[in-house]
Amino acid sequence: MIRRYEERNIETKKLFGGEGQAILAHILNGAPEMYGKGRTFSICTLKPGCEIGWHIHHGDGETYCILSGKGEYSDNGTPVIVGPGDVTFVDDGEGHSLKNIGEEDLTAVALILYK
């Protein structure tokens, strides 16, 4: 199956009360396309100053792989600066957030798998 970029589901929305909005370009459309093993597989774009607000995961874990840009990530409460190639992982019961603190778009692959 091929799904061209223009056929992908693109959502722009405020996430968990974070500043501004996030653009989610879904790679797979949730659990039905993920054999029920997870619920998100997408590329997230944050414009400068925008963020995914702090939230705690329940019953799943989430990985970000930063593709471009510069971010401040809360690693379960500990702030760290992240950039291209860095991987973050939040386990079930832990929390995280991600803010674009650079001058270019921050893009990241996001994957949520059920625990």
Add this chain to the structure above:
Amino acid sequence: MIRRYEERNIETKKLFGGEGQAILAHILNGAPEMYGKGRTFSICTLKPGCEIGWHIHHGDGETYCILSGKGEYSDNGTPVIVGPGDVTFVDDGEGHSLKNIGEEDLTAVALILYK
């Protein structure tokens, strides 16, 4: 948890008899880091002319999301040209291959989930 790029597991290897080699920069290290829900979550780089050879999936499905470059993808036997933003999906029991037919590196996110 933060894993910096230089801490990631990077493999360079011939895949399924394809021309040249593929560079696999793992985002998560296989099933143990994927709650047993899949076995691959990585960014694959193919230099010009290199390919992931034809292979059939058994018991799982694989998604590629092309990040950059130009490729010829075999969609279960049907050749299609793919580029940035395109998503491919091979289901359990189907086959695929991917060759870089451009002049720049082809990069793709790859995710294998168990069915």
